[in-house]
Amino acid sequence: xxxxxxxxxxxxxxxxxxxxxxxxxxxxxxxxxxxxxxxxxxxxxxxxxxxxxxxxxxxxxxxxxxxxxxxxxxxxxxxxxxxxxxxxxxxxxxxxxxxxxxxxxxxxxxx
Amino acid sequence: xxxxxxxxxxxxxxxxxxxxxxxxxxxxxxxxxxxxxxxxxxxxxxxxxxxxxxxxxxxxxxxxxxxxxxxxxxxxxxxxxxxxxxxxxxxxxxxxxxxxxxxxxxxxxxxxxx
Numbered sequence: 001x002x003x004x005x006x007x008x009x010x011x012x013x014x015x016x017x018x019x020x021x022x023x024x025x026x027x028x029x030x031x032x033x034x035x036x037x038x039x040x041x042x043x044x045x046x047x048x049x050x051x052x053x054x055x056x057x058x059x060x061x062x063x064x065x066x067x068x069x070x071x072x073x074x075x076x077x078x079x080x081x082x083x084x085x086x087x088x089x090x091x092x093x094x095x096x097x098x099x100x101x102x103x104x105x106x107x108x109x110x111x
Numbered sequence: 112x113x114x115x116x117x118x119x120x121x122x123x124x125x126x127x128x129x130x131x132x133x134x135x136x137x138x139x140x141x142x143x144x145x146x147x148x149x150x151x152x153x154x155x156x157x158x159x160x161x162x163x164x165x166x167x168x169x170x171x172x173x174x175x176x177x178x179x180x181x182x183x184x185x186x187x188x189x190x191x192x193x194x195x196x197x198x199x200x201x202x203x204x205x206x207x208x209x210x211x212x213x214x215x216x217x218x219x220x221x222x223x224x225x
Contacts, residue, residue, distance in 0.1 A: 006153075036216075045216065046213050046215075098156055098159055100156075102153055
């Protein structure tokens with residue numbers, strides 16, 4: 001089955017700097033790669049996703065890149081702000097039944 | 112997300128007790144999921160259901176059972192709770208037309224088994 005590895009497990013960046021979280025997946029049939037943000041005391045919420053026919057997608061300060069050959073994808077957050085502090089999960093799916101999540105990255109934005 | 116509600120939000124129970132966690136949704140989605148979250152382990156799928164008559168095991172179904180009472184309701188049961196089932200449990204939904212795309216999560220239930 002699919003296996004998703006996520007790094008780093010914890011990341012601290014200065015406010016205003018960029019943050020990058022990286023994930024790899026094992027199933028070449030996976031074609032959907034969402035990113036979820038989980039704030040304290042809440043359930044995960046989708047922030048951006050990318051499908052296998054696209055190499056990059058941007059939404060304001062966040063962007064995702066996908067390298068299908070290498071089976072890895074990344075989340076980039078620019079001009080980080082205090083409200084970006086949260087746990088971020090990458091995930092992979094064939095789009096048919098279930099999503100397999102990475103173990104999460106705790107992002108701290110330092111003042 | 113108020114469209115997906117979970118009850119109770121917190122529960123402390125003793126080893127050996129039966130406990131049920133409930134999930135309700137008003138999004139009109141066909142697909143519902145139960146996940147378990149442990150520190151450092153991310154979200155792991157316990158069970159998922161495509162409709163009332165379709166129930167599937169996830170990667171960690173041992174020790175759990177589910178019931179899909181209606182399109183909008185999906186319950187998770189621990190028949191005989193054990194301490195290593197202490198975790199945060201999330202229910203999620205997605206639209207059948209979208210496959211597994213975009214799952215909407217409830218606020219979670221924090222379960223402690225003593």
